Structures are given as structure tokens and as C-alpha cells.
Amino acid sequence: MSKRLRVALLLAGAGLLAVAALADPLPPDATYRPLPTLPFDAVKALDEAQKPQVMQRQQALLEQRYDLSNRPIANVIMSGGRKPVQGGVRVKLPAGVTWDSLSAMSPDEIRERGLLPAGFIPLPHVKQATGGQVFPNQQIDEVGRQELRNIRRFDVDFDLPDRFTPEFPPPIFLTTHPELGDVSHGQLLTIKNYYQLMVGLLTPVQMEGLRLLLTPFPQEEFNQTEDRKSSDQSLGVTCLDCHANFHTNAAFHLTPDVRPQAARFRLDTVSLRGMFNQQIHGSKRSLRSVEDFTQFEQRTAYFNGDHVSAQRKGVNLPDRFDQVPMMAQMQNIIDFPPAPKLNPLGRLDPSKATQQELAGEQVFLGKGQCGQCHTPQTSFLDNNMHDLKLERFYNIGQTVNGLVALPDGSIKTLTLRGIKDSPPYLHDGRLLTLADTVEFFNLVLGLKLTQEEKDSLVAYMLTL
């Protein structure tokens, strides 16, 4: 047989395989949300009975991975002046290694010896099989107090200690009124108070956008149907229930972009500060405008990227020509917190910064390579997605609390402006402090930073 004929036959064989592979698919609930089979009361009773064990499992996981103690950095406070910033490396090391000895090993050696600190691998949802939005108690309580709307779940609670979440309620800075500073009056923006807080500050279009961002709509866990996780028939959730005061309250969810359920990674709510400079949206979706994102969140954040489920529970379709642009215009005037030590190009002003902060900036732009993606001049963004290839350091496929640890793939670069206000860190919140992020990138990028360089990087990031 001639080689060319053989190649042709091989290609024909591959074609057959491809067609045949369609013949034996997974069940539909591997992609679509299944309809519930039990009545609401029965599911609720089972969920409530499981809850103590569910919470203990996640607590055990957090304690295995992290030092959760209260160790704030002296004299550092978040931008609203309401909460200290936790310091120190909180990810626990495996027995027998130090951060320095670990960073001297090759990725292969770390993987083969199973030495990657568990806190560096993806963080599971508190109940992976169910997933869905989970709000911190402060948000639940304040929404309940102001609106009499219930966003508490009966099957799970928020898992991270309060000290590792952003201050609450977060301050609000407007690009249209830099002279005013925080305009939140120390309150959480809700449908009940937004008008009195914002009239005279916003345009009519911005005001209408804000109203829509604060209006509850049905969501996968909060709706009228038997397939919900709130005790009462719920009015739903609002955009700002997670993006509290346009920042974040560390509410979490599962990515809408991956199936099946066990492979969906956790999502820590991202801040909307500096939205005006962000060119891609969604950690995986890379949507090209905040208008696209705002419109489609009604199927994704609200319904796990399942338009079929959304249709059943009550989908909200914001009008693209009128409502979506107003929502976008409101989001696009949310500013970063002031950074008095940065000059207009995002670089430290040597007359204001300390020696350690300046040294940190040098590491950031040089040996640390942080500035390659977090470009100071463009709000510490590069408007790209990157793959850190963490799977070089561990064997993929292990299951922890229902989450299968798989390669993260490409994830969008997140801004570092105002970063001290935004714990926990990385897209899934797996790192609790800025010092953790330094150890993470020191290993992943093979930087071999000294302790002095690491400390200066943290000091620098606190100025941003």
C-alpha cells in the first residue's frame, strides 16, 4: 500500500471515529439543570439535615489549608476606614518544606512528591453538587433589614471568616465626583435608599441604570419554584447583592462556563471599581463590553449559563437599546479608591513613598514580573487572559469536597488598583492575603524572590 493511500485511509478512519463518538453521550443533566424530583419540603428537610456536616467539611478543608487566625497588618486599613487588612502568609506548607526549599524545586519534583501546598489548588464551593450563589451574613442581614427580602440559604452558609472579606459596606467612589470621596454615607445601596442617596449626584440615565442594578430578579436559588434554596418564595437577587456598593462582598458562586458540575470552579465576586478601563469581562467568557456582560449575566450569574432553567424560573431580559446601556453607564462611573502615592501614570511618587514601597515597585516591574500583565499605566490590567499552568505542580483530577481539581486554563488578568480592599484573592478566592499571592506567584513563575523582596512587594501592593 502506498504511503499516501495509507494516510488517506487513516484520515477516513479518524472521520468515522468522530461520527461514531456522537452515538453515546452523557445524560442531559451533565449539561442542563435537572428538574427536581422531590417536593420542596422534602428537599428542604434533607438539605437542613445535611447542613451541619456540609459546613464541617468545608471548615475542616479551610483549616487544613490555611492559618485563619486574626493577624492584621499594623496601621493598614481598607479605603473606607472600616476594616484592617490581614497580613502574613496563610497558606500552610506541607511537612518538611519551607517556602524557600519549595521554590528551589522544579515543578516536576513538586508534583511527583505531592508538595504543592493545598491552599494553592482550586478552592471548592461549600456544597459543590448544588453550587449557586452564597452571600456573606452581613449582606443577608442588611438586605433583610432594609428590604425584608430573604437571601439566606437553608442548605449552606458563607464559609470564610469575616476578617478575610472586604469591609462592609464598601465605600463608593465616582469618576464624576472625585472631589467628594466616598459617597456611600456608610450605607449599603439598596432599592430602598438609592434615590435619596444619589439624587443630585447622578444623571437620570445613571439613576435608572442604578435602579435596575438594585432590582431583584429571579435567580437559580432564589425564585418562586420548588427548585430554590430560600425558605420562602423569593423575590430574587440583584446585581449589587454580590457587587455590594459596586465593589464586592466576597459572595461566591460556581463558574457558569464549565460542565459537568464537579468541574465547575468557584468564583469570588469581582469588584466593579475601574470598570471604565476594563476591556474584557467574565473570567472565562472574555465578553468585549460591559453591555454584553450586563445583558448576559441574567442567564449566567443568575442561572448558571442555563437559559432553559432561566426561562422556567422567570428570566429577565433587559432591553439592549435602553436598559442595558443605562446599567452600563452607571457601572462605568465607579472609580478606584484614591491612591495618593501614585502619580498619573500609575507609578509611585518617590517623594511620598517609603524606601520599602519603592523597592517593591522595582521588584514588581523587574524580577517579580508582575508588571508584565498588571501594567501600571493601564490600571494594572493588560486586558488579556493568561494560563498560569498550575497543573505543572500537582496531579490533576483529585477530588476535594466535591470539586475536581483541573487546570484553570486561561483566566483574565484582574486589576491590582485598590487590591488591599478585595480579599480573598485569585478568581476563586483561594488565597487569603497579599503575602499568599506573593508566595503563589513566586512559585508559579519561578521567581526565587528573597524574603526582603517579598515583603517589599506586599508593602507596594498596599499603596495601590
Next chain:
Amino acid sequence: MNRFVAFASLAVALLAPPALAQSTNPASPAPGNPGGMPPGTKQSAPGVPAPRQTNQPDLAFIHAATASGIAEVEFGKLAAQKASGRAVKEFAQRMIRDHGAANDRLSALAKAGGIAPADRPNEEHKAMRVRLEQSDGAQFDHAYIQGQIIEHQKAAQLLQYEIGSGENAELKNFASDVLPTVLSHLRMAQAIAMEMAQQRQAEVPPGDREKRK
């Protein structure tokens, strides 16, 4: 030696830890979403089906996984005889060993749960077998490895499906145990396929290379 390894892994595999579903250890199977259980399911703990009480995801998983496991061993035996490349032969031996042990463990779990496992490969596997029987030499190696890549991709998704959607703790535990191995098989098969492709390219005279595009 191989038989000893298979026996040892089977023995370990059958010693399932007791009361898996009650565990607060994050490494143990996580509770499922109880909303998916059929009405009237007897439970050993809240949301955990009692033995011999299963649901649609567990049934679908057992059926698909056992059919695939049987096919893997069959294809492996065929490839151990017919493959011409050394790497392909070694891969086939490993499939016989690993999938044989996994099949025994899964069949035992299925029987303990009162579910009949599949007793033969599915139609797609049968078609694959016909193709493999009709090919020889490098063509066989290519068909086998390409088939293995797809089969392991599907197995990885099936195991993840059970981990997320299944209710039976032992089955979920099985899926969690096996998934890293299946992913490592997938990487091995992909590496062998790439090596074979490079080898084929090297065999084509330089003048013909452009035309092949």
C-alpha cells in the same frame, strides 16, 4: 507480577472505608444535591440513598462505566497482540491491568447496590472493535490510540458527572479514585499519538510533505 499488582489494587479497592457518606473529611465523597433523588428513596442518612436504593445518575453511570471498562480490556487484549509499536503495546498492557482492576471494583459495587452492570460493550465499542480487527500494522496502532483518546476523554467526563450528580457515596468515591488515573491515561495516549504522527511525518519524503497539507 502484573497479576499480583492487579490483585493488590483490587484488594485495596474493595476495602472501602466504612460510613463514607457521614464523613466530615473533605477528601471523602461530598453530599449530593438531594433534590435529584426519586420520591420514596430509602435513606441511610439524610440525602444518602440506602444500599440498593439508587437514582438515575448512578444507574446511568454504572451502565456506561462498566460497558466502557469491558471494552477497554477487550481493546487492550487485541492491541497487546496486534500493535506494532512498543509504546502502544505497553499502553495496551496497562489498560488491561488498570481497567481490569477498576471493572472488578465497580462490578462489586454495582452488585452490592443491586444494579446489574453492563455485561458487554456498547454499539460504538462494537463498531470500534470491527475497525480494529480489520486494520493492521501502523494503521492499527493509529486507530487504537485515536480511539483510546476519545474513550478516555469520555470516561473523564463520565466520572466527573458521577462525582457531581451521583448520590451513592461508594460510587462517587470510586469515581474520585479512578479519575486521576484516567486523566493520566489520556495524557499518555495523546503523547503516543503525537509521537506516531511525528514518526509518520519523518517517513514521508520531503517533496511530499507540502502536498499532505
